[in-house]
Amino acid sequence: MSDRCTVVILPGDGIGPEVTAEAVAVLALLSDRFGLDLVFDEQRFGGAAIDGDGEPLPPATLAACRAADAILLGAVGGPEWDGAKERPEQGLLKLRTELGLFANLRPARIIPGLEIFSPLRPEIATGADVLVVRELTGGIYFGEKTLGDDAASDLCSYSRAEVERIAHVAFRAAQKRRGKLTSVDKANVLATSKLWRRTVEDVARGYPDVALDHLYVDAAAMALVTHPTRFDVILTENMFGDILSDEMSVIAGSIGLMASASTGSGGPALFEPIHGSAPDIAGRDIANPAGTMASAALLLDHLGHGAAATLLDRAIEAALVEGCRTGDLGGTTGCAAFGARVCAIIDEQISATYRREKVQISA
Known part of the structure; x- marks a missing residue:
């Protein structure tokens, strides 16, 4: 450069x-x-x-x-x-x-002195500091779409290579922060999430200094408003990341x-x-x-x-x-x-x- x-x-x-x-x-x-x-x-x-x-x-x-x-x-x-x-x-x-x-990186933290602007009680919001790492070019937003008068569909697909590359970004980010990564998926229902979880676990073996856990996306959405300080880095797919990072922004006081x-x-x-x-x-x-x-x-x-x-x-x-x-x-x-x-x-x-x-x- x-x-x-x-x-x-x-x-x-x-x-x-x-x-x-x-x-x-x-x-x-x-x-x-x-x-x-x-x-x-x-x-x-x-x-x-x-x-x-x-x-x-x-x-x-x-x-x-x-x-x-x-x-x-x-x-x-x-x-x-x-x-x-x-x-x-x-x-x-x-x-x-x-x-x-x-790779889309969305940091959000409660600024000390501005806790009053969070919709959460101060004792819940204080100290929240989260980085969402969202996969940005795959998933349902980019899948094949059909639209008719009576039916429509949106294809959600991911390859192992797509998951691996975003997982490496998230693990490296966690190494520079507090060493914890939460991978968010819907592996109890979605085939793409099952592949996502397996792949993230494989990548995690190369980062023994990062603690990995998994949450279903609905549980993660609830935890963000009940216990946001439990999170350090959140790794997730395109649509889940879009929704969760918007939710997280409100916790910090304003999407602005x-x-x-x-x-x-x-x-x-x-x-x-x-x-x-x-x-x-x-x-x-x-x-x-x-x-x-x-x-x-x-x-x-x-x-x-x-x-x-x-x-x-x-x-x-x-x-x-x-x-x-x-x-x-x-x-x-x-x-x-x-x-x-x-x-x-x-x-x-x-x-x-x-x-x-x-x-x-x-x-």
């Missing part, structure tokens, strides 16, 4: 352009302060691309994404494309396939806080908040950009800029704890104002560090 890093920006639809604007602003700030030499390349994607180019993933956008070091996405979709030949979401599924982004990363075996990774395009609040400067900014922190860490990523994460949390909160968290701060406050905190922290270092050198 060269010193210069190209980040493709896909604002998308609805609140996507608003929240990505704040994430790009903080990335530009950190690039300047840390000398990261980030270059931003904005491309049309989703519904905006359907309107402008006739398809949700235009060839020029795909080519730019292939050539990038990382991709930051806002959100796609909206009612104006209901009934269209192609929907915005099809562009996202195609992008994942074209770039081989088979949650980030995600989609990675593969090589090439650029994709970073995006897990929320949708929220067309009902688009253009009103009330969306929560924290999830997109947290996704930018994951992007920085992926590119090898760990110090900048940590600083950004801490600035987001500091802004929230001091009371700078958008409407989803009961506050009155606007989207742009939240982004500006995070940038200000970063500059304050950098200045404080510089002053401390200067004093130490003088001494």
Whole structure:
């Protein structure tokens, strides 16, 4: 990787352009302060691309994404494309396939000082810190589909190789966290889950330092709201992961806080908040950009800029704890104002560090 890093920006639809604007602003700030030499390349994607180019993933956008070091996405979709030949979401599924982004990582934790925003009692929610590793390019979302007037079907299929590669991602993540992995399936009913469980157990033999257990998906859904601290890393298939990670985001207080990363075996990774395009609040400067900014922190860490990523994460949390909160968290701060406050905190922290270092050198 060269010193210069190209980040493709896909604002998308609805609140996507608003929240990505704040994430790009903080990335530009950190690039300047840390000398990261980030270059931003904005491309049309989703519904905006359907309107402008006739398809949700235009060839020029795909080519730019292939050539990038990382991709930051806002959100796609909206009612104006209901009934269209192609929907915005099809562009996202195609992008994942074209770039081989088979692993979706969705972290969620209760931020100390914000326990009050969880719908769970503080004694249940406090200390929850979970990473969902979701298989992203297989399963029922990508299987053959039939639709008639009286019957329909969606094929769910997985190969051993698909399960093995996502399992390795999850086990390696658990090694860097607290050393526990919970594999979620429905092996008492589904053939794909039976294969999933057998394969995960085989992969586990190569990771003796990680404790593995299994839960059926319905039991896992219940445990997330009754005992979320029992989990460290959750490994699961595409649809189960989609549902469980959305449930987990609410436990943390708001879906607007949650980030995600989609990675593969090589090439650029994709970073995006897990929320949708929220067309009902688009253009009103009330969306929560924290999830997109947290996704930018994951992007920085992926590119090898760990110090900048940590600083950004801490600035987001500091802004929230001091009371700078958008409407989803009961506050009155606007989207742009939240982004500006995070940038200000970063500059304050950098200045404080510089002053401390200067004093130490003088001494």
